[in-house]
Amino acid sequence: MNAATVFETIRENITGYNVRAEMHNRGAVQGITSMYQNLGEDHIFMLKASKNSAKYLQEAILRKPALIITDFEEDAFIDFHDKVAICYVDDFAEVSIRLVELFYGEHIGRMKYIAVTGTNGKTTTSHFIGRLLSELGCKVATVGTLGVFDGAYEKVDFAHTTPTTPMHFEFAEIIKYFSTREYDYIVYEATSIALDQGRTGFIRNDLAVFINFSPEHLDYHKTMRRYLESKLSLADLSDEVLVNMDAPEYRVLAKDRHQFSEDEDTYYRYQTDIDHIDIHVGEVHYEVRPGFLGEHNYINLATGIFALLKLGHDVEAVIHAAAKISPPVHRFELFSEGQYQFILDFAHTPIATKESIINAMIYAEKMEKKLIVMVTGIGMRGYRKIRMTMRLIPEELHHLVLAAEQVGYEDEEKIVGMMQKHLPPSYDASNTTTALSRQEGIIRAIDHAGPDTIILLTGINEPQHYRGDVIAHDDRQFILQYLDDCRKT
Template sequence: MNLLRAASGRLIPDKRFSDATRWQTQAWQARRPLAVQVCPDRHQLSLRDVLPEATLVGAGDVEVRGCVCDSRRVELGDLFVALPGTRCDGHDFVAEAVHRGCSAIVSERPLPELGVAVCLVNDSRAAFGRLCQELAGNPSRQLKIIGVTGTNGKTTTSCLIARMFKNAGMKVGLLGTLGYFDGESCDDSSLTTPPANQLADYFCRMVGNECSHAVMEVSSHALAQSRLAGVELDAVCVTNVCRDHLDYHRTIENYRLAKARIFEHLSPEGISVLNADDPVSAALLSRIDGPVLTIGIHAAAEITGMLIERHASEQTFLLTAGDDTIPVRTRMIGTHHVYNCLEAAAIGLAHGLDLPTVVRGLESVEYIPGRLQRIECGQPFGVFVDYAHTPDAISGSLRALRGVVEGRLICVFGAGGDRDREKRPLMGHAAEQDADVVVLTSDNPRSEDPRAILGDLLSGFECPAGAQIIVDRKEAIHAALAMARQGDCVLIAGKGHEQTQIIGDERYPMDDHEIASLWLYENLPLQV
């Protein structure tokens, strides 16, 4: 009897999985009515009411009409929140904020006399998030919000959840790497998780557009920077936790701790979904007091998947939830996509969807842009574009393709500049182990010398001479396609859906999908 699991490992007793899920969902949904109200205009707040733990110097209280963290955007009467940053510190710009007419300053340290009140806090980023949500009328409280975090799979899992809800008749907002969708229109995204002020605005727009649910990717940066302060999540999904972003977090332990902070935002009745096959994710059980659903392929779990068959254009697996088993046929191939489907299914079941509805939603997704996305132009070999930019992701994508390729597996990839250097040899090693031919090229070099980055990648090879090096990414893609023969498969990894390449501080057009498609159309013989 597979049911909801509490943090202690106890099973919550009930008759069947679907019944248990429905019972949990009813109790959980009763907390928040689905009646949608349009967010009110930003209104005045008492600073003491919003931040009662803060120390206010120079005033008994401050009425807040607006808050900003950019001194250049201060308007008369605004509250200026000084945020520490990696490149600059907002505390260095408090004088400019006062000059522009701010009413008070939120600061993490005492300031010299400036003629305005100073609100001292331990974490100005968390204070900023809470203020933004309060000023917007707390729109997140009128939505059921699902937060998805993890090293790999956030985008795919989030998109699957959103599509599943939409197919079930719900109106859904979606925030993540592919864009910010408010239920009606989509904006380009520069960050996986928006800054706190934008987050409040998007939730406000979702409420105004009558969304009942919001699905959001939650990055480790967003958690470390308290962007979710003031937001309560109804469900949390952790896909997996492996090495990434150590250029920012410095140590793997700091990175794991940042990921674990997502549970600080989970409501007391909220549901967690964890990957039982991922050791770090499974270890998070001890941090969770509420109900948990586990998913897995190898380990014992409440929701499991078993691969039946895999082809170059689709795969079929059995999804088991409690006593029910149903086949899922999906156009997205790879074991990692089975995990993504299981995680999305767990969220759907936890929200009261029945298993057939969940499966219809999963099967309706043909592809996620740049996530092992197939390019089909009539060529006699496979071509896939993928966002894989960690050692585990590169290995996972290559192994997924290894099972369907008859000939050689050719991999084109690079590594991002100004990012974790220590993962580069691991990426090189993964590619050498799992591909037959490796073409190393530029990714987003940013301020680094592309050849130095390629040197780091090569240091992970047992036989560096076996790799081909073509610095220009477009030329590298063309070369890989030109060497492909019938039955081969080309994986273009690293940038996925991205349409630009960052060199220095400039962005230049660079779309892997478009580059490959154009080359194929121009160089393949006409099919009569």
């Protein structure tokens, strides 16, 4: 593709278009990316305005791109006009969408897409949908918080500059990868921030699934209304929608009777029990007995079942598949080591953390054991969320560990202090321990544990961001290594 075609695409769709400096290479453009690490000579670099953009620009110039497109104000990088052609545009998202279509349209059109949005449970629901489809013989990729997975549930090594929904060109490369391998579906998590930034605006979804709604990402959206509007915009990008009618904010999207609910008289209904799910499809009842535990997992599995039914798959086949699949890693995952029993759960929003603890309390009571819980204050998530999380902590836990994680450049002592301040009044020094890191928190939980306890570890079980560094971490690996070291000493 030559540079003239790229310019013509921008001219036809974008206002505020202006180019500074002549193209150093007017021949073929070899690729396009928003990651300077992936930038090659004769590529186009999409530079989104941010506080780090000056650094990214300098890194990009060293790689000799054919063109840089940015939404910084005109002539913001005037000192570099003699080194590289820079195109200033007003609408970065629209330019990105048009150029994705230009470079990747052939691959985008070959596949089917299912988008999952909501405050909690996007990852688990997406993976359940993907695994159900795989059981039915489809080739399915899953994209989201855990990364990119192929149809065999093997992780594919894609650079991911955002935590959940990839940026425009990252996502397009993922689509190209699976398109060339003749996949049928991509199931992906659609976050409110990604929707607001138009990252998936080039995708026409076969189905959008709306699972729940509660306060989140207000540091970005500022108001609940803007947060909701971002979520609702996914419907305009989708042919069909599946709505949780128990979330009143989403009911406006329901255009037919094929929606789902726990209580209301909808076509798809579910009720969860400690070891099974009752599913109603119209007037017909089915019982699903998954090979795992956790009511929140069961709710997400029921949603996945309804998603496939909404797409027209045979109900008997879907129900049969639902009894065979497992949840993604670290979603109410049970494991034991020596005398210690653990539950790993990725819950990291206020409501998800509360639900995880309640589920663990039910399981611990069934096993006639006491429950120790680690809850984390996430430095990169903002103090408002920390306050909300602490106020929702259930009473009557045997022991509670409060730890700081994903600290970034925040003060971990301040994080833990805020957690203590906003705890329910039943928690004090007799039943609460603090830690300044996730690893220290796990150690404190083990210190209070024994054969008669179960340890629930909530939070972001991933490499830890601290003072500009990324520290490798996995709960299970850390636990096994720590206990092995203890045995040796």
